[in-house]
Amino acid sequence: MLPAIEYSLSFSAPSSGEREALSSLTPSPDARWHEKLDAAKLVVTALHEGSRVGVGIVHTSVTAPTLADSPVELGAMFVHPAYRRLGIREQIADTRLTYALSMGGTPITVIDNRNDASWRHFARSTxxxxxxEYTGYFTGLPMTIWVAAESAWxxxxSGLSSLVPAQPGIVLPDAPFGSHHLASAGESDASSIPA
Incomplete structure (x- = not known):
């Protein structure tokens, strides 16, 4: 039986308590991670029985040398190893892309060329x-910038017409399970709303 995963959306940088909890999901919550959180426009969190098991961010702290107009990066996505292969990554990714396209900018993501799983995913995605490709500023290793194929830019x-102009009231993808208001114990965050 699959665990019931709930999703929470927050449209601002996380509070210090929430930041600490989200940082525990990352392999190395370094200065760059915190820059992304500071510039967060959307934080999607996956929860199982109240514990954070996944996170994905849409942010404007873009350091990659993209040529895209008004880039917004879908960066810093992590799923706890015990919760992989349950569709959490796909749900977080779809929600982030839908939101980023609705912002009117150009959604990008940056992949370390050594990350075979991400490469396979993006290479087969339409x-x-x-x-x-470029050499990463922080890693000195080959990286690749991927751009959303539906973005106007x-x-x-590519010589194609835009599909649809940005829609500020766009509806985000439905979470396959329930939703959950995300706030740390004893804390209320008015900027967080249920998914």
């Missing part, structure tokens, strides 16, 4: 196209 660059 939602993403390679923009360019990518479609125009």
């Amino acid at each position: 939602q993403w196209a390679v923009e360019q 990518h479609r125009t660059r």
Whole structure:
């Protein structure tokens, strides 16, 4: 039986208590991780029985040398190893992409070329196209910038017409299980709303 996963959306940088809890999901919550959290426009959190088991961020702290107009990065996605292969990554990814497209900017994501699982995912996806490869500023290793294939910037660059202008009231994908208001114990965060 699959565990019941709940999803929470927050449209602002997390509070210090929430930041600490989210940081525990990452392999290395370094200065760059905190820059992404500081510039967060959307934080999607997956929870199982109240414990955080996954996180994904849409942020504007873009350091990759993208040529995209108004880039918003879908960065810092992590799922606890015990909860992988349950569709959590896909739910977080779909929610982030839908939201980023609704912002009117150009959604990008940056993949370390050594990450075979991410490479396989993006290479077979019709939602993403390679923009360019570069040497990572922080790692010194080959990285690839992927751009959302539905973004107006990518479609125009490819000689295609835009699909639909940004819709500020866009409906985010339904979570496959319940939803949960995310706030630390004893804390109320008015900027968090149920998924």
